[in-house]
Amino acid sequence: MKQNPWKKDFPQLNNQLHYFDSAATSLKPTSVIEQVNYYNQQLSSNINRGMYYESQKATELYEEARETIAKFIHADLNEVVFTRGTTSSLNMVARSFGLNHLHPGDEILTSELEHHSSILPWQYVAHKTGAKLQYIPLSDEGKVTLESFEAAINDKTKVVVINHVSNVMGYVTPIKEMVAIAHEYGAIVVVDGAQAIQHIEVDVKSLDADFYAFSGHKMLGPTGIGVLYGKSDLLDDMEPLEYGGDMALDVMKQQFSWKESPTKFEAGTMPIASVIGLKAAVEYLQNTGIDNIHEYSKNLYDYFIDKIKDIKDIEFYNKSSDTFMFTFNLKNVPSHDAISYFSEKHIALRAGQHCAKLIHDFLGIHSSLRGTIYFYNTYEDVDFLVETLIEAIDYFKKLGF
Amino acid sequence: MNNLDHLYREIIMEHYKNPRNQGLVDNQDYKSNRIKNPSCGDDITIQVLVEDGVVKDVKQEATGCSISVASASVLTELVIGKTVEEAKKIVDTYINMVTDKAFDESVDLEEAAVFSGVKKFPARIKCASIAWVAFKDSLE
Numbered sequence: 001m002k003q004n005p006w007k008k009d010f011p012q013l014n015n016q017l018h019y020f021d022s023a024a025t026s027l028k029p030t031s032v033i034e035q036v037n038y039y040n041q042q043l044s045s046n047i048n049r050g051m052y053y054e055s056q057k058a059t060e061l062y063e064e065a066r067e068t069i070a071k072f073i074h075a076d077l078n079e080v081v082f083t084r085g086t087t088s089s090l091n092m093v094a095r096s097f098g099l100n101h102l103h104p105g106d107e108i109l110t111s112e113l114e115h116h117s118s119i120l121p122w123q124y125v126a127h128k129t130g131a132k133l134q135y136i137p138l139s140d141e142g143k144v145t146l147e148s149f150e151a152a153i154n155d156k157t158k159v160v161v162i163n164h165v166s167n168v169m170g171y172v173t174p175i176k177e178m179v180a181i182a183h184e185y186g187a188i189v190v191v192d193g194a195q196a197i198q199h200i201e202v203d204v205k206s207l208d209a210d211f212y213a214f215s216g217h218k219m220l221g222p223t224g225i226g227v228l229y230g231k232s233d234l235l236d237d238m239e240p241l242e243y244g245g246d247m248a249l250d251v252m253k254q255q256f257s258w259k260e261s262p263t264k265f266e267a268g269t270m271p272i273a274s275v276i277g278l279k280a281a282v283e284y285l286q287n288t289g290i291d292n293i294h295e296y297s298k299n300l301y302d303y304f305i306d307k308i309k310d311i312k313d314i315e316f317y318n319k320s321s322d323t324f325m326f327t328f329n330l331k332n333v334p335s336h337d338a339i340s341y342f343s344e345k346h347i348a349l350r351a352g353q354h355c356a357k358l359i360h361d362f363l364g365i366h367s368s369l370r371g372t373i374y375f376y377n378t379y380e381d382v383d384f385l386v387e388t389l390i391e392a393i394d395y396f397k398k399l400g401f
Numbered sequence: 402m403n404n405l406d407h408l409y410r411e412i413i414m415e416h417y418k419n420p421r422n423q424g425l426v427d428n429q430d431y432k433s434n435r436i437k438n439p440s441c442g443d444d445i446t447i448q449v450l451v452e453d454g455v456v457k458d459v460k461q462e463a464t465g466c467s468i469s470v471a472s473a474s475v476l477t478e479l480v481i482g483k484t485v486e487e488a489k490k491i492v493d494t495y496i497n498m499v500t501d502k503a504f505d506e507s508v509d510l511e512e513a514a515v516f517s518g519v520k521k522f523p524a525r526i527k528c529a530s531i532a533w534v535a536f537k538d539s540l541e
């Protein structure tokens with residue numbers, strides 16, 4: 001059985017926890033924790049204004065983080081905006097871009113696979129502007145395919161809002177091909193990358209996505225920090241949503257002007273420690289190698305799937321998951337009953353609708369259990385999970401479920 | 402008994418499989434209250450008929466986990482026939498019990514007492530209380 005070389009880097013795994021909830025939030029390696037602590041213990045100061053060492057150093061690290069992230073996703077520096085997370089990033093695009101560019105009769109094309117953070121801001125925009133929200137029909141497996149996308153897009157489509165990886169099914173969406181088609185129709189594409197950035201190589205230039213959003217906390221980084229990538233001409237054209245300190249260029253009694261992107265979108269004191277921590281997270285991912293992470297996770301996932309293939313009384317919804325996410329129910333057992341069994345065994349899974357009700361409606365179920373295999377999971381974790389699955393099925397059956 | 406066995410008592414399973422007072426009525430005299438929990442998919446409607454300060458009838462329709470379905474069922478049996486004041490007192494006592502707060506032990510919760518196991522599962526408190534909160538809301 002293969003030794004896991006990375007587990008030791010994640011202090012939370014020193015106890016009895018079997019963590020399969022990485023899609024909700026990832027664990028944080030020591031290097032990230034140390035960088036956050038470094039700022040809090042030694043550099044606490046505000047950025048962009050202090051004239052002393054700590055402030056200058058913190059400012060430097062903050063901007064270095066932007067550079068690191070820009071390189072990581074192949075963006076230019078002024079295209080990387082720090083936000084509170086994916087939700088904030090996606091809302092920013094909807095409100096700042098969407099509200100100002102959509103008109104009655106325009107269409108927004110999305111899918112039932114979306115996370116609420118991706119779909120609700122555009123529902124709001126649709127209501128406000130008179131644009132129409134349209135859904136790309138999903139395949140039987142619940143996938144967005146190029147064929148169905150091509151059939152759904154039309155001249156009225158102005159915005160396509162789509163996940164790169166679904167947070168329920170773990171499917172990778174063919175973004176690059178979809179973007180090319182969308183651009184032929186003159187539509188812009190907003191990509192929710194919250195579940196992609198930690199699993200697959202993301203190159204925004206090659207994808208040619210217009211906007212790309214992700215969260216630090218799902219990619220080994222701290223909470224409270226995320227990124228909005230936007231093409232610079234689009235960002236330049238957008239108004240900030242927040243006005244305040246640091247974003248203004250010149251202030252007079254009746255009017256003011258603002259700085260360029262990304263500064264104009266980062267009003268007030270940003271979560272500096274989290275930005276610095278996010279830099280360390282990206283460096284950890286780079287040093288480990290997204291390919292290595294993917295390969296290890298895939299092998300472990302295949303091992304898991306092989307072990308459970310003969311277990312009856314599991315309803316599996318995404319056997320063809322691309323990102324080692326497994327969504328299932330124990331037959332006849334509501335997910336919130338099942339989850340209590342796992343939590344008693346210190347197995348972290350998620351139960352419910354995972355902020356994605358529409359895909360549950362599509363599947364015809366109320367809720368589901370979701371787990372994700374990530375590179376810090378071990379073969380022992382998976383063995384224990386499978387053992388517990390079998391026990392749980394038996395336990396609930398005996399109770400009369 | 403481990404925590405889980407303490408949660409899944411026979412009475413709970415029995416109500417889950419045979420929920421009492423199930424099915425809604427189309428009657429304006431009943432006050433209706435529907436609560437959905439978007440995080441887990443629970444969807445519970447409680448209908449209450451109050452006459453002369455007495456809870457004459459309660460109907461429920463619950464989709465969700467065994468704890469939410471069974472607690473809706475147990476609730477209906479417990480409060481029918483009680484005065485509004487008694488019913489409110491029962492709900493408060495029950496909510497205190499499942500949230501692991503001090504509660505008035507002189508109030509007879511009858512079968513609902515089996516839900517005391519919920520307090521060891523903070524994540525399930527909502528499941529056990531959703532119908533009760535809906536019921537109390539419709540008494541206001």
Ligand SMILES: Cc1ncc(COP(=O)(O)O)c(C=O)c1O
Nearest residue numbers: 085086087115117167194195215
């Ligand atoms: C696909 C997807 N989009 C958006 C989000 C929202 O991310 P956050 O809560 O970090 O803003 C999540 C995470 O829950 C997600 O999985």
